Amino acid sequence: MQTAAVTDIDMHYNDIDVYSGPGQLRRPLLWSFGLHLAFAVFVVLYATFISGFGRNSWGSGGGGDAMGATLVSSVPLPAVPAETTNVLATESKGLSKSQPTVQEKEPEAIPIPDKNTKTKIRPAPVKTETQRKPEPEPAESNQIPYGEGGPVSGPYTMNAGGAKGGFGFTGSGGDFGSRYSYYVQAVQRRVTENWLKYEVDPRITEAKRVYVTFDIARDGHPSNVEIEQSSGVPSLDQSAVRALQRIDSFGPLPVDYSGSKVSVEFWFDFKR
Amino acid sequence: MSNSVGRIRSLLIAVALVLLAAASPAQDWIRTGTGLGVERVRLAAADFKPSTTDAQNSQLLKTFNDVLWNDLDNAGIFDLVSKSFYPLQEPGQPSEVNFPAWNSPPPNTSMLAFGNLGAAAGKVTVQGWLYDVKNQASPQVLGKQYADNATTDAVRVIAHRFADEIIFRLGGGIPGIAESKIFFVSERSGHKEIWMMDYDGANQQEVTHLGSISLSPRISPDGSRLAFSSINKGGWEIMMYSFDLNRMVGFPRFGGMNLSPSWSPDGKIAFSSSRNGYPNIFVIDGSGGNSRRLTNDKGPDVSPTWNRKTGSQIAFVSGRTGLPQIYTMEADGTNLQRITDQGYAVSPNWSPNGQFLTLSWMRKYGPGEPGSNDIYLMDVASKQWVQLTHDAGRNDFPCWSPDGRHIVFQSHRGGSDQIWSMLADGSSVKQLTFKGANTQPNWSWK
Numbered sequence: 207m208q209t210a211a212v213t214d215i216d217m218h219y220n221d222i223d224v225y226s227g228p229g230q231l232r233r234p235l236l237w238s239f240g241l242h243l244a245f246a247v248f249v250v251l252y253a254t255f256i257s258g259f260g261r262n263s264w265g266s267g268g269g270g271d272a273m274g275a276t277l278v279s280s281v282p283l284p285a286v287p288a289e290t291t292n293v294l295a296t297e298s299k300g301l302s303k304s305q306p307t308v309q310e311k312e313p314e315a316i317p318i319p320d321k322n323t324k325t326k327i328r329p330a331p332v333k334t335e336t337q338r339k340p341e342p343e344p345a346e347s348n349q350i351p352y353g354e355g356g357p358v359s360g361p362y363t364m365n366a367g368g369a370k371g372g373f374g375f376t377g378s379g380g381d382f383g384s385r386y387s388y389y390v391q392a393v394q395r396r397v398t399e400n401w402l403k404y405e406v407d408p409r410i411t412e413a414k415r416v417y418v419t420f421d422i423a424r425d426g427h428p429s430n431v432e433i434e435q436s437s438g439v440p441s442l443d444q445s446a447v448r449a450l451q452r453i454d455s456f457g458p459l460p461v462d463y464s465g466s467k468v469s470v471e472f473w474f475d476f477k478r
Numbered sequence: 479m480s481n482s483v484g485r486i487r488s489l490l491i492a493v494a495l496v497l498l499a500a501a502s503p504a505q506d507w508i509r510t511g512t513g514l515g516v517e518r519v520r521l522a523a524a525d526f527k528p529s530t531t532d533a534q535n536s537q538l539l540k541t542f543n544d545v546l547w548n549d550l551d552n553a554g555i556f557d558l559v560s561k562s563f564y565p566l567q568e569p570g571q572p573s574e575v576n577f578p579a580w581n582s583p584p585p586n587t588s589m590l591a592f593g594n595l596g597a598a599a600g601k602v603t604v605q606g607w608l609y610d611v612k613n614q615a616s617p618q619v620l621g622k623q624y625a626d627n628a629t630t631d632a633v634r635v636i637a638h639r640f641a642d643e644i645i646f647r648l649g650g651g652i653p654g655i656a657e658s659k660i661f662f663v664s665e666r667s668g669h670k671e672i673w674m675m676d677y678d679g680a681n682q683q684e685v686t687h688l689g690s691i692s693l694s695p696r697i698s699p700d701g702s703r704l705a706f707s708s709i710n711k712g713g714w715e716i717m718m719y720s721f722d723l724n725r726m727v728g729f730p731r732f733g734g735m736n737l738s739p740s741w742s743p744d745g746k747i748a749f750s751s752s753r754n755g756y757p758n759i760f761v762i763d764g765s766g767g768n769s770r771r772l773t774n775d776k777g778p779d780v781s782p783t784w785n786r787k788t789g790s791q792i793a794f795v796s797g798r799t800g801l802p803q804i805y806t807m808e809a810d811g812t813n814l815q816r817i818t819d820q821g822y823a824v825s826p827n828w829s830p831n832g833q834f835l836t837l838s839w840m841r842k843y844g845p846g847e848p849g850s851n852d853i854y855l856m857d858v859a860s861k862q863w864v865q866l867t868h869d870a871g872r873n874d875f876p877c878w879s880p881d882g883r884h885i886v887f888q889s890h891r892g893g894s895d896q897i898w899s900m901l902a903d904g905s906s907v908k909q910l911t912f913k914g915a916n917t918q919p920n921w922s923w924k
Contacts, residue, residue, distance in 0.1 A: 385613070454651075462616075
């Protein structure tokens, strides 16, 4: 009973200490307000006078001209091909998609149960079709790296007759392409070198293929340059014709070729 | 009855059409286009084999094989297959070509150059072939036979000719440059004289022996005459050397300071002359007559160069606005246009296809500015440019090769002024001269 009374008094004493009245906070609050005000005044004064407010600082322009660098889009040179550095082996995908090698799993060893352990038979979780997430088929890149991809043991190029825009070893167009493939290759290289893409309207980013036909005379001079099928972009058609007008000669036709001229259908694919 | 007659008639017409189609001459078509990958021709050049048992053979063969390999390598259009990939049995005759050994890896070549060389009784005979080894049905692209005296110089010329044939066939009709010459100024004999050499730096020899100062050699389009400027009693004058006569020939003196002659494709000469007070551009005939003045201003106008394709435009250097800049005008002096926008631009030279100017340019001029004189390439129509040399000392006096694939220039990168050459995209830089100080190269027109 006595102990209870003592505790009671203690409790009372504690009550007074914790819940003191609000009048006792006035002085610290005033101090706090005064110090904050002084700091704010200091910041404003510092910014105005000491740190040099109003002086030009970074990002505000002036000084140093930028140098405009433009590049010549086509030098009449063989373009440096993107060579694969490793000559013997290559990491390129090539034309055909190789099958992924199937890793054969070793059969899992089944533990031989002890004689006296209890075995609980759990049903294996059944994987239904709906549980599998549909995976998007990875898009195949149709890029053919330098020096690879084409038929390895075909003739030097493979553009003879055949369908428009396609390849074929033989076709209705005679066998010039397969017999003198180096000449076809030279024609292709020469026209591509002389085609200046900057002549095309800069607003065009992509266009339909232009087909141009021309004849190569025995001395290699191109003539009868005509647009067989327009791209619908006049400046692109014009640049294709100009590419051929820039060329004086493709070099004489092969000596053992009997014809007096050879006709060329040349297409230009434009893409920025 | 009428039905069967109609059927017979239509049959006859069909037969006639088929016959007509068969009778018309076969037309060969090539169908090709862009975007098929423009790549260099993969070419193997097998060492030529001896065809006789003469003692001279080994020395001649070494020269021949080296020169042929270098010419093909310098051409800039081939991907030469390294000799370490070649099969052990290299052919010397068409019957010895083992197609599968060449057209599959490791050589995996498209084209194969091979042949034989034999000396006998002071004469040498060279047979050379070029085969498309991936086209076994009709492989031969080229077959040539050469005969000359059995000297290394003759063999060198034969190798140049054979290389040029290959480059001409596979390069789309642009003749090779293996037989072209480069003219330049050298002071290795004590005076600045005009020298000449083969395009690869071989056979360097002195042309003039004037004992004064001779500068800016320019060979005529047909290669028969050499114009240059030289100082004599009257001052700087245009001088002329004839390769037909192998001596100096007379040329009119104009008075004042006459500098930097330049040949047009049809044989006229543009040069800078101060006979009227200020250095201006003048044009004269190849014989020195019929002089006409093209520019008329105070600023010094020097270093004219003709559009080598059309002969209807001239580019030149003018200091009329302060620092030298490149200008173009028509061959009659009209339509003046400034080409360079800033810096210090000198030594224009017009490409053989008329499309590009190459020039020496210091884009930022002044103390403390970065960069030095570098060689630039500029598309005349669009004024787009590309820098060809970087961080390599002072580079000046660029000049195009006749095939438009190479540029020869003077560079101080090795500590002294020497002649260097490179492909027109800035790659394959090679030093051509090593002795003395050599400047102001000029490549022959063919």
